[in-house]
Amino acid sequence: MYIKIVIDNIGKSFGQRLLFSNISAEVASGQCLAVTGCNGSGKSTLLKIIAGLVRPSSGQIRLTLDNTPSPKERISYTGFVSPDMAMYAALTGIENIIFWTKVRGVACSKSEAEKLCCQMGLGGAGCDMVATYSTGMRQRLKLAVIKAINPPVWLLDEPSSNLDVSGRSIVKELIADAVRQNAAVILATNEVEEALYGNSTIEL
Ligand SMILES: Nc1ncnc2c1ncn2[C@@H]1O[C@H](COP(=O)(O)OP(=O)(O)OP(=O)(O)O)[C@@H](O)[C@H]1O
Structure with missing residues (x-):
């Protein structure tokens, strides 16, 4: 399956507080997009918007597919690894x-x-x-x-959190393997070295 995710002019506010605005990027099958920024800049929120878990205040997320997915494929687009998950x-x-x-x-x-x-x-x-x-x-x-x-789309929110050196190298290999297998990977990270896994980067 070929998939392209277009992050089109996304903005998010919580109440009066503007978190980010005018964020645009694309990531397709076989690519990795890194999302960086300091604590509280909105990396997790952006991933949740891409996953459809949080509504953006402006802009939209568009998916381009090479075929019409079956209902079963549709629920399997994204996989999310997040500190919020249990x-x-x-x-x-x-x-x-x-x-x-x-x-x-x-x-x-x-x-x-x-x-x-x-x-x-x-x-x-x-x-x-x-x-x-x-x-x-x-x-x-x-x-x-x-x-x-x-899944065709991997959303990885701080995938190396709480991991030791061996765990971090497992994450590195996991991302490389997913990209090799044609997944689109979006990686939110505070780690400078990990951000380099991305073919492109959004800094919030
Ligand atoms: N549902 C919500 N209601 C109000 N504020 C929220 C909500 N979700 C997140 N925020 C706020 O938005 C800001 C960004 O949070 P987010 O978790 O997206 O940042 P982050 O860049 O992933 O941070 P970190 O690097 O610390 O994980 C934080 O100040 C947070 O308190």
């Missing part, structure tokens, strides 16, 4: 991957989920309840879920 604490890591892929209409067997846990550095902890996970392990699980869903 995994089910009473399920194991593997059960979370199976649950979230099922919600998104993507098949994922237990052995595939196990493999993803290993790839994300969770090892045998995939069989443990998420309630027992550290914050870094929860972050790795979110990465495993988006990889399992493998």
Whole structure:
């Protein structure tokens, strides 16, 4: 699937407070757009606008597709990794991957989920309840879920938060792999090095 996301003159205010205005950019399949800016500049808000979770105050997000998607494809456009997201604490890591892929209409067997846990550095902890996970392990699980869903559009809000050096290199490889597989990746980050993964950058 080819997809192009056009961020067209987007602005956002909360009440009287203008967060940003006149933001325009494009990102297509096989590209990565980095969104940078200081704390509170609106990076997460912009990603939520792109995901359709927050309404912009001005402008619009346009999607260009090479075909008319089926209803199943339509719900699977975007995958979102965000600090605001939570995994089910009473399920194991593997059960979370199976649950979230099922919600998104993507098949994922237990052995595939196990493999993803290993790839994300969770090892045998995939069989443990998420309630027992550290914050870094929860972050790795979110990465495993988006990889399992493998959507055409990846929205990554601070994907390296709470991750150690090995976790950060997993994120780097994950983004490179998604772009190689023709996903459109939008990455919000405070990390200078991570922002360089983008083919283009928006600074808020
Ligand atoms: N629903 C909301 N109502 C009012 N203000 C909000 C709302 N959501 C976000 N904000 C405000 O908008 C500003 C931008 O928040 P946002 O989380 O988008 O910034 P950010 O650039 O991602 O920050 P950080 O780098 O700290 O994660 C913050 O001041 C926040 O308090």
